[in-house]
Amino acid sequence: MTYHHRFAQDRAGTSARSAFKRALKLERSYAQRLRGIARHIGDIVKGFAWETLEEIAASSEPAQRLLRRYADTLDPWANAVAQRMVAEVAASDRVSWRKLSSDMGRQLHREIDTAPTGEAMRASMQRQVGLIKSLPLDAAERVHKLTQEGITQGRRAAEIADEIMASGDVARSRAMLIARTEVSRTATELTKARAEHIGSTHFIWRTAGDSDVRSTHKVLNGKTFRWDQPPECDPGHHALPGGIWNCRCYPEVVVPDLD
Template structure:
């Protein structure tokens, strides 16, 4: 029986002879595997994480509204309360962060399993043994820091509002109205953290596994809807190095999903086995 011709997966267009050619492997399907859909971000996980963080924001709003802050000593007292609340949040923040990062890692692993079905056994084993532990630990530490900053940032906001009100001679009721919005402002920040950090964590784990098996490049993919930023639309479909992320927003270089409110994701270009 005549042997099947060997497929050529080398990336010729970008001068990277060791990478797979995007039109053969990563553009739409590889041996029946939809590569792009494998790495699309999990919106359900993002919503779940956001709901958890908004609970804390709700508690913060209740605490702030429980104070009758009319002067600087009142604002300073609230700051002290928020600092204590932040400290007590740490165990909860660690548990919630661990759950989010673990679920993101599991989803990323499933995506790689789908992709690896058509790869050789050696490459499958390499993917399974990728050193993702450091990326997971880094992500969890970052999440704990962000979660525990919600109360302290809220306390600082109230303090700043009181100082500004005093220096600008604003009416007490106007200052009180802004202080009362602290819970709402914190909820918005909690949603932003969840949306950004789930995507950032997923990207870092995908990158860790990709680089472990020798991948040097990825294709930038957007969510493909009307909410995609114009600057990110221009990046869609372009190929970049993992260690040289493009300027996705003015003055900001980042991987897909690595910047605030970014729902883009990287499509790894896999080296030829």
């Protein structure tokens, strides 16, 4: 490995860490937008009466219809929010790569600017729209399930009502999970697209380095893997860093020697 290549790899590590910190800020911004949906889900559910079994039976179907209708109306907003998130992640990714390429010459700079990231961006946007709309749809399904279980299993009305009324909080938790997972996943997908375009075949797994890192991810830290052969990071699940639920790990590109 030449001195120039070692220097480039050091810069790649620094660039990856900086991108990870920017992703955390974008995650908070995305989560804030999605929490608005959760609040509205809570408002919809709380607009119905759930105190008695009769009220639960009467309110269940109209509440479900209203939640599903809400999901249908989300299309324009969901597309705009998804586009904004992906664009912000892409901009952050470009900043990281341009800092790296400035130390590696005009050839790499040109290659990075022409990287085919469009497909990864489109795939992420479509995935976000589906996930955003799933929040009220899942809430509708939850209301249906709780109602059916309450009637068939003879549960107390107050117990069922409490769980149905918590639908907004459940949606909020899932919104946070979506934001935490999808910003990291999108960032990794864009990094992978640019890395493979310049000839990189491998990455180094890096963790956030704190007490919240999963034990299964700690053992991967610092190890090198192929982009097209992600490791088993959770039992039965193979994924790139940041590509699985609640994962805050990130890839450090193994820079090819362009000398």
